[in-house]
Amino acid sequence: MLPGEPEIHDIVGIGFGPSNLAVAIALEECDQPLDAVFLDRKPGFAWHPGLMFPGAEMQVSFTKDLITMRNPRSRYTFLNYLSEQGPGRLGKFINLRTFYPTRVEFNDYYAWAAAQFxxxxxxxxxxxxxxPVPAECGGTELLRLVSRDRSTGETSAILTRNLLIAPGGTPHVPDGAELGERVFHASETRERLARTFDDRSAPHHFNIVGSGQTSADVFMHVRRTYPNARITTNIRGFAMRPEDDTHFVNELFLPEFPDWFHRQDSEFRQKIIDDYGLAAHTGVSYDVIPQIYREYYEDQSAGIDSLALHRFTELVGARSDDGGAVATYFHLDSGETSQVESDAVVLATGYRYPMPIPALAAVDEHLRMETPQRYAIRRDYAIESAEDFMPRIYLQGYAEATHGFSEVLLSLMPLRAAEIVQSITENASVESR
Ligand SMILES: Cc1cc2nc3c(=O)[nH]c(=O)nc-3n(C[C@H](O)[C@H](O)[C@H](O)COP(=O)(O)OP(=O)(O)OC[C@H]3O[C@@H](n4cnc5c(N)ncnc54)[C@H](O)[C@@H]3O)c2cc1C
Known part of the structure; x- marks a missing residue:
């Protein structure tokens, strides 16, 4: 490499959340001479910092950490993390008799593993x-990534033979909602509350939109943090519904599931996604629902009436307004529209994985789409591409339609990571022949 020329790597990863962290572990454990660099826009490792509420628990067992499902003997297991945290920690965790650590503890585990890379x-x-970077003999040889250092503003370039895309979900903002000082996505909850609502005893009014786990977590956090606050929760349906992680349904997350799922035709796969969506995304942890119900019960029986649940309401507008927020709702049952004034609107409205991926716009013509909204994604998570397009682009989080529910969750991350590493290794050995 000449001075001033961009570095060339075997692998460059966009994002260093759990997905690419699992890949880093798989690469180290496969013992192949592949060099990898990961680029992340955050200043350091932090797993969903805006939603890291004290006491909130993981929705999967600690055995679904970065590696146990693939290699329980690895030094990157959650249990080994505990054992390295000083005398007594492992024993005390075992004595908790739970499979579900808090998210705060799991974030600390991830940060411990990330620090090793x-x-x-x-x-x-x-x-x-x-x-794309053209090859001398035609076609595309490498990919060129341009990035910006967020601390200095400087841009730089880097070249790669394999690109691993794992930027996580993009916060979804419903049509009509204008983000601003008092209207924000739930992914920013912690920093927004600390910035604007430092008086914990004040009678703030929070307006939460959404009925999934994030909405439930924000509700419980706000209720505990601001005991005098009014909380209005607005949901599109009749009630919050529980996540279904009963034993037979949970077999959706067995290691062999993606193989079977990928072989099915797209109509049948979609039917499974529609039928079992509650298992994966939209449901609230079973034991949190009674806790929330109790809060409503106690509030009403004490005659305080600070908690309201508005059913069949769809947010159609929201804006910050003179030290507060105004949200407009369409009532699906009556067909009427109403406005709610509050101190803040928290959009617990989920995440999306937009495809085509905006950062890939210049490469799109070389990539195959299965539908206008979806790349054709191979079993090894690479996007199908034109024959003379040599670099591989692997996606993590984008393949639910073809690989199943584990795609956006933690359950099978170690296996997906290993499959991607194996695919890169096999491809590298074919090219060097
Ligand atoms: C609050 C919360 C709790 C969850 N709890 C569970 C659970 O208990 N069980 C479960 O199975 N699943 C859970 N999930 C779902 C899933 O586990 C997470 O979404 C998981 O973090 C996905 O990992 P990831 O590495 O793909 O993405 P992320 O963790 O989102 O990491 C993506 C990284 O990419 C970086 N990035 C993004 N864009 C760029 C860019 N252009 N350039 C450079 N870097 C970029 C980000 O800074 C980030 O660090 C949870 C999700 C949330 C939001």
Whole structure:
């Protein structure tokens, strides 16, 4: 490499959340001479910091950590993390008799694992776009990533043979909602509350939109943090519904499931996604629902009436307004529209994985789409591409329609990571022949 020329790597990863962290572990454990660099726009490791509420529990067992499902003997297991946290921690955790650590503890586990790959990670580095680099004999040989250092504003370029895309979900903002000082997505809850609502005893009015786990977590956090607050929760349906993680349904997350699912035709796969969506995304942890119900019961029986649940309401507008927020709702049952004034609107409205991926716009013509909204994604998580397009682009989080529910969740991350590493390794050995 000449001075001033961009570095060339075997693998560059966009994002260093749990998905690419699992890949870093799989790469280290496969013992192949592949070099990898990960670029993440955050200043350091943090797993969904805006939603890291004290006491909130994981929705999967600790055995679904970064590696146990693939290699329980690895030094990156959650149990090994505990054993390295000083005398007594492992024993005390075992004595808790739970499979469900808090999210705060699991974030600390992830950060402990991430710290062991610090030399491979460039923090504060936001990838802006990806362009193809032509080969001398035609076709595309490499990918060029341009990124911006968020601390200095400088841009730089890096080249790669394989690109791993794992930027996580994009917060979904419903049509009509204008983000602002008092209207924000739930993913920013902690920093927004700390910034604007430092008086914990004040009678603030929070307006929460959504009926999933995030809405439930925000409700419980706000209720505990601001005991005198009014909380209005607005849901599109009749009630919050529980996540279905009963034993037979949970077999959706067995290691062999993606193989079977990928072989089915798209109509049948979609039927399974429609039938079992509650298992994966939209449901609230079974034991949190009674806790929320109790809060409503106690509030009403004490005659305080600070909690309201508005059913069949769809948010159609929201804006910050003179030190407060105004939300407009369409009532699906009556067909009427109403406005709710509050101190803040919290949009617990989920995440999306937009496809085509905006950062890949310059590469799109080389990639195959299965539908106008979805890349054709191979079993090994690579996007199908034109024959003369040599670099591989692997997606993590985008393949629910073809690989099943585990795609956006933690359950099978270690296996997906290993499959991607195996695919890169096999491809590298074919090319070097
Ligand atoms: C609050 C919360 C709790 C969850 N709890 C569970 C659970 O208990 N069980 C479960 O199975 N699933 C859970 N999930 C779902 C899933 O586990 C997470 O979404 C998981 O974090 C996905 O990992 P990831 O690495 O793909 O994405 P993320 O964790 O979102 O990480 C993506 C990383 O990419 C970086 N990035 C994004 N864009 C760029 C860019 N352009 N350039 C550089 N870096 C970029 C981000 O800074 C981030 O660090 C939860 C999700 C949320 C939101």
């Amino acid at each position: 610090d030399k491979q990670v460039r923090w504060n580095t936001e990838v802006l776009d990806v362009t």
